[in-house]
Amino acid sequence: MTLFKNVFSHAYEDNVRAEKRTPRHYWNPYLVGMGLGVVLLLTFVIMGRGLGASGALSTVVAATVNEVNPHAADNNQFYRNYIPENGESPFKDWLVFEVLGVVLGGFISGTVAGRTKIFVEKGPHISTKKRFLFAFIGGALMGFGAKMARGCTSGQGLTGGAGLSVGGWTFLLAVFIGAYGMAYFVRRQWI
Amino acid sequence: MIAPFYKFGYFNSEVGLIVAFVIGIFFGFFLERGGFGSGRLLAAQFYFYDMRVFKVMFTAIVTAAVGLYYLAWIGFLDLNLVYYGETYIYADALGGLILGMGFVIGGYCPGTSGVAISTGRIDAIFYALGGFLGIFVFGELYPSMQSFLNSGYLGKISIPQYFHLNYGFVILVVILIAIGGFTLVEWVEKKLAGKYEEVE
Numbered sequence: 001m002t003l004f005k006n007v008f009s010h011a012y013e014d015n016v017r018a019e020k021r022t023p024r025h026y027w028n029p030y031l032v033g034m035g036l037g038v039v040l041l042l043t044f045v046i047m048g049r050g051l052g053a054s055g056a057l058s059t060v061v062a063a064t065v066n067e068v069n070p071h072a073a074d075n076n077q078f079y080r081n082y083i084p085e086n087g088e089s090p091f092k093d094w095l096v097f098e099v100l101g102v103v104l105g106g107f108i109s110g111t112v113a114g115r116t117k118i119f120v121e122k123g124p125h126i127s128t129k130k131r132f133l134f135a136f137i138g139g140a141l142m143g144f145g146a147k148m149a150r151g152c153t154s155g156q157g158l159t160g161g162a163g164l165s166v167g168g169w170t171f172l173l174a175v176f177i178g179a180y181g182m183a184y185f186v187r188r189q190w191i
Numbered sequence: 192m193i194a195p196f197y198k199f200g201y202f203n204s205e206v207g208l209i210v211a212f213v214i215g216i217f218f219g220f221f222l223e224r225g226g227f228g229s230g231r232l233l234a235a236q237f238y239f240y241d242m243r244v245f246k247v248m249f250t251a252i253v254t255a256a257v258g259l260y261y262l263a264w265i266g267f268l269d270l271n272l273v274y275y276g277e278t279y280i281y282a283d284a285l286g287g288l289i290l291g292m293g294f295v296i297g298g299y300c301p302g303t304s305g306v307a308i309s310t311g312r313i314d315a316i317f318y319a320l321g322g323f324l325g326i327f328v329f330g331e332l333y334p335s336m337q338s339f340l341n342s343g344y345l346g347k348i349s350i351p352q353y354f355h356l357n358y359g360f361v362i363l364v365v366i367l368i369a370i371g372g373f374t375l376v377e378w379v380e381k382k383l384a385g386k387y388e389e390v391e
Contacts, residue, residue, distance in 0.1 A: 001206070004378075016206060017252065018378045026203070026224060026225060026226040026232075026243065027224045027225065028248070029225060029226075029243045029244075029247045030246060030247075030250050030330065030373075032221055032224050032225035032247050032250075033225070033247040033248070033249065033250020033251045033253075033254065034250055034251070034254050035217075035221045035224070036218070036221045036222070036225065036247060036250075036251035036254075037250060037251040037252070037253065037254025037255040038215060038254060038258070039217045039221060040251060040254075040255040041254070041255045041258035041259065041262075042214065043214050044195065044255070044258075044259060044268070044273050045194045045195060045196065045262065045267075045316040046194075046195065046196050046197060046210055046214075047195060047196075047197045047207060047210060047214075047278055047300070047337060048194075048195025048196075048197050048198040048263050048272050048273050048274055049195075049244075049273070049274045049275075050275055051214070051302075052302075053300070053301035053305065054301040054322075054326075055301035056301075057301055057319070057322050057323060057326055058326050059305060060323065061323055061327050061330060062328045062330070065327070065330065070225070074376070076330060076333060076334065077331045077333065077334075077337075078329070078333035079330055088199045092208065093210065094207060094211045095211070095239065095306065096230065096303050097208045097209075097215065098212065098214060098215035098218070099213045099215060099302070099305055100212060100213040100215060100217045101211065101212040101213060101214060101215020101216040101217075101218065101219060102218050102219035102222065102305045103215075103219060103253050103305045103308065103309045104216050104219060104238060104309070105215060105217060105218060105219025105220040105221075105222075105223070105306075106219035106220065106222060106228055106305060106306030106309045106310055106381075107219075107224040107309035108216070108219075108220060108312065109219070109220040109221075109222075109223035110223050110306070110309070110310035110311075111229060111310075113223075113224075115228070115310060116278075116309075116310045116311050117310075117311050118311040118313065119273075119311060119312065119313065119316050120303045120313045121229060121230045121231055121307070121312045121314055121315075122230075122231070122314065123231065132231035132313075132314060132317045133313050133317075133320040134296055134297065134314070135230075135298060135299075135314040135317040135321065136227075136297075136298050136317045136318065136320060136321035136324075137293075137296055137297065137321060138292075138293045138294065138295070138297015138298060138299070138306070138318060138380035139293065139297045139299075139317065139318035139319060139320065139321025139322040139323075139324070139325060140293070140320065140321040140322065140324045140325035140328070141289055141290070141293030141296065141297070141321075141325060142289075142290050142293035142294060142297060142299075142300060142318075142321070142322055142325060143293075143299065143301075143322035143323065143324065143325025143326040143327075143328075143329065144289055144293075144325040144326070144328060145285075145286045145287065145288070145289030145290030145291075145292075145293055145325075146286065146290050146300075146301060146326075146327040147286070147325075147326055147330075148282050148285060148286030148289065148326075148329065148336075148340065149224035149282060149283050149285075149286025149290060150276050150277075150282065150283070150286070151276050151357070152290060152300055152301045152302070153248075153280065153290070153300040153301070153302065153303075154295075154300075154301070154302045155243065155274055155276065156238070156250075156276055156283070157248070158248070158251060158252060158255070158285070159276070160276055160312060161252040161256070161277045162251075162252050162255035162256045162259060162264075162275075163256070163259065163275040163346075163349060163351050164256060164350045164351060164352055164358075164361060164362075164365070165275050165276065165278060165345070165347070165348070165349055165350075166348050166349065166353045167276055167277065167278030167279065167283040167344060167345070167348075168275065168278075168283075169350060170278070170283045170284050171267065171283045171284070171286065171287040172285065172287065172289045173287070174283070174284045174285070174286075174287025174290075174291060174387040175287045175288075175290055175291035175294065176291060176324050177202035177287075177288060177291060178288040178289065178290065178291025178295075179237050179291035179292065179294045179295040180291075180295075181291075181292070182237075182295045182296060183198055183234075183237035183238060183295050186295055187238065189234075189298075190231060190234040190235070190298075191235075191238055191240070191389045
């Protein structure tokens, strides 16, 4: 019952905020979750595959390596996976187009809601420089981990999770263990 | 069965790219609506005081999982043609652990960093640059890690297949776990209300 009440309480808050002309509140999480779930389901139905993200970053890295040193890229199975053998552009790739859409979709949503502005997001107790450093380190760990697990929160977590994949759920569990285990040590950054 | 459409050859891969772009727009839209563009909100779930991201993520997984099961059950969708990653149990676990640590240190994951950048977060640019470096380091180390990465291979396998359980039964268990989880985090959020500065 509490769950039910929570689903609808946000609709009222949204109206109050809109009247005050402040950036609007995020949508109710359960409704957004259903929306996201339907998008994922449509992807399965239309394409027979799920959503992803880190694959697009890998394409950029592999294409760069291939540009700088084609020999090295050719000798490495990991890079080779992202370089089409028929000489087509590596950027003519499903995930690359999907991620371009994500960037645009996020921009549309944020701008319509009055949330798009240029700033550095961080907790109140950390300097901007440190935040940049942490973001960079976190990004590097994410990139490495996502490639090791052959997918990130979207590709393995959402997609594998919805498909009830053994690997997907193992991955999800590990992500939460890793994040909750690490959270204490970086708490100054966020809270 | 008529779905997945692409696998039945209703359109070619060029059209698939347009589909990818359109689906991406909706994906990005809902991510932003859910607060996934905000690194502080994403990190908040690891301190239990705002569990919005957890709620969105698990509602999405349950919705899509139920939908997949239902569409397969009515004979609309061939579940065998739906692709998701094959399981390499050790690499999945260790990769997830490393990514989870990166998640709370950096504040984003790959998809959400795209939304964060397009809504103006400068820190997310550093995050993405780090991501490129991490992937490059992985690529350079790939040959020496290959035997580990390919160990524990189980193929494309679902939990019901692995434990020899009924698919619908597992779906039911997942729904029950989700409802239990949601009730729990709602309660925890109330307990911690006002303890930390609210994220906007």
